[in-house]
Amino acid sequence: MIGDEFHSDTVPAAERFAYWQDRMCRRMAGFCAEEAGPADGGGPGFHAEELEIGLGRLGLSSRRLSSVDVVRRSADADKGGYRFLVPLEGTLLTDWNGRLGASRPGTLYFHDGTRLNALGLRAPDVRGHFHVLTLAIPQDALTLPPGSLRRLVGQELPAGEGPGALLTGVASQVLGGAHAYRPTDTERLGTAVLDLVHAYLAHQLETRAGAAPEPEHRRHALVVRAVDFMRHRLADPELTPQQVADAHHVSVSYLHRIFRAHTGGRETIAGWIRRRRLEHARRDLADPALAAVPVHRIAARWGYTHAAAFTRNFRAAYGVTPREYRHGAPAATDDDPR
Template identity: 40%
Template sequence: MLDETVFRSDDVPAPDRFDYWVELLGRSHAPMELRSSYADDFRASQRVLDLGGVTVWSLAFQPLVFRRTPKLIRQSDPETYHLSLVVRGTGSGVWRHRETQYKPDDLLVNSSSLPNDVHSIGAPVSTVALEIPKALVPLPRDAARRIIGVPVSAREGMGALLARFLIQLTEDTAAYQPTDGPRLGTVLTDLAAALFAHLLEAGACLPPETHRRTLTLRIQAFIREHLHDPHLTPTAIAAAHHISTSYLHRLFRDEDATVAEWIRRRRLEAARRDLTDPALHATPIQAIAARWGFPRATDFSRAYRAAYGTTPKDHRHQALHSHK
C-alpha cells in the first residue's frame, strides 16, 4: 500500500474540529485563513498520499472559504502548483488577475505563491487534488499567471486523462507498493506539465522526455479503450496518433515490452478478471476471449497458459470454487 495519512473530523471533539482542520491544512499544504458557517461542528475527511515529493489529496468537507493572503505567503510558501478536481459541489475563485466559477468535473489550477480566495459551496464538497513542487514543472515563471484560475474540463482531452488517473489512484491504493509512489509521482508530474503546456499553447516549454512520456501514456490509454478490437495493431495505433510505426516502437522501449506484448498483457489481464468474476460464471470462455480481442480459442488458450501456467477453464474453475 502507498504511504498515506487519514483524518476524519469525527475523531476530534466537536468544539476543536474546525481549528484542528485549519492547522492540518496549514501543515500539509500551506497556511490559510479558513471561514465556515459550520465551524461550530465542522465535518471533514482527508486522505493524503505521499508520492515522493508529489502529493495527492482526497477531501470531503462542509462549505468553506479558503483565503491565502500576501502576509501568509511571506510567512510560508512551499512553492507548489495545486490542481483540484471537483467531484461534488460548486464554487468560485478570486485572484488579482482573474475570477472564475467552477463545477463538478472541472479541474482548477492554483498556486501557493499567489493570493487568492476560493469559495466552496455544497454539502459536502468533494475534491481530489494534486500538489506538485514548481521545481518539478519546467514552465517559465511568467506563464503561471496565465493558467492559474483557469477551469479545465475533466471530461475530455488532457484534463480527462489526468482526472481519470487521479480517480483510479485514489479509489484503490491497495494494489501499489510503497516503492511505486515516486514512479506514480513522476507520471502525474508529466501529465500536469503536459496539461499546462496545452493551456499555454507552448509545447516548446517542455523538455522532449516529458513529451515522450505523455504521448506514451496517451497511447496506453488508447490501447486500453480499444482492447476489444481484434484489429488493434501497432500500425493502426501509430496512424491514430499521427506518428510512424518505428517511433511507436521506440516509445515502448522503456516499457519492458514490445507494443504487441503490451497489448497482449492488457488483454489477458482483462480476460483473467472476467473469468474469475462470479457474476460472469455463466458467460462462455470464448465469449470472454472474443470480448478482449482473442477471436480464436486456440490462440487465447495458448497465450493464457503461457502467461499464467494454466488453462482458462482450469483457472476459472479454481477461482470460482474458492469463492464458494
C-alpha cells in the same frame, strides 16, 4: 497504505472544526480556514474526510468537507509551487490576485499560492459536502518554461474530456488504490502522474496559443513543442540544441533566444537537457527495483555515453557521486541540480 487519512468522526463533535482548522493551517502555510456554514443547530455540524498521498515530489489528496473559506494570513504564504484543484462535488470559489472565479465539476483550477488570496469551498446543499482532489507540484518539477505557464496560472481549465479527463481519472484511481500500494511505488506513480500533467498543460498552452497574435503564437507554440520534443528524447545521446532547432526548422540562435525569454533568462537549452537527464538518473539510482543495475547503465539510459562525464556532472549538481548517492550519502540539495 501509503497515505495519511483523517476523519472528523474521530474527534468529539464540539471540537471537530477547531481540530481540523489547526490541522489545515499547519499543512497550508500562510493560509487558514473559517467556517462558511452553520456548525450547530441549523446544520449537521462540521464534517471532514481527507486522504493525502506523497508521490515522490508530488502531493495528491482528496478532501470531502462541509463548506469552509480558506483565506490568506501571510504575505509570504505557500510559495511551494503549483496546484491543481479538481472539484468533484459543489463549487470552488476563487480569488487569485483579485480575479474572482467559480469552478464546478468538469473543470479544474490551476494556481500558485503566491497570488492566491482566498478559496471558498461550497457544498452543493446544507447537508452535502464539498469534494475536491488536489495535486501539488513543485515549480521546478515542471519542464514547461515559467513564461508559458503564466498563461494558465489562476485559470479555470476544462477537465471533462481529453487530457484533462485522463489526468483527473488517473489521480482518482491512485487515491482509490492507496491501500494496495507499497511505499516503493510512490516515486513511479509520481512519474506517471507528472507525465500526464505535462501532457495536459502542453495541450492547454497550444490551444490557447492559437488565440494569440500571430508572431506571439508562433514563438509560444515553438517553445511548447521544443520542450515536449526534448522531454521524449532525453535518452538519445545525440540530443543537442542543434537537433532540436533542426527538428523545428529554426536556427539555434533563434531557439536559444525565445527559450531564454520564456525561462526568464535563467536557463539554456543545453542546461535544460542536462538538468532533466540528471533528475531522471537520480530517481533511478534511488529506486530499489533498479539496485542491481550498474551506474553506467543508468547513465546510458539517460543519454550519457561516458560514465566519467556522468559522474562529473552528477557530483557538480548534487555534491556526491552517483555511487555515493545510491548508497545513502546525503546530496547537497533536495531540489534540482545547481
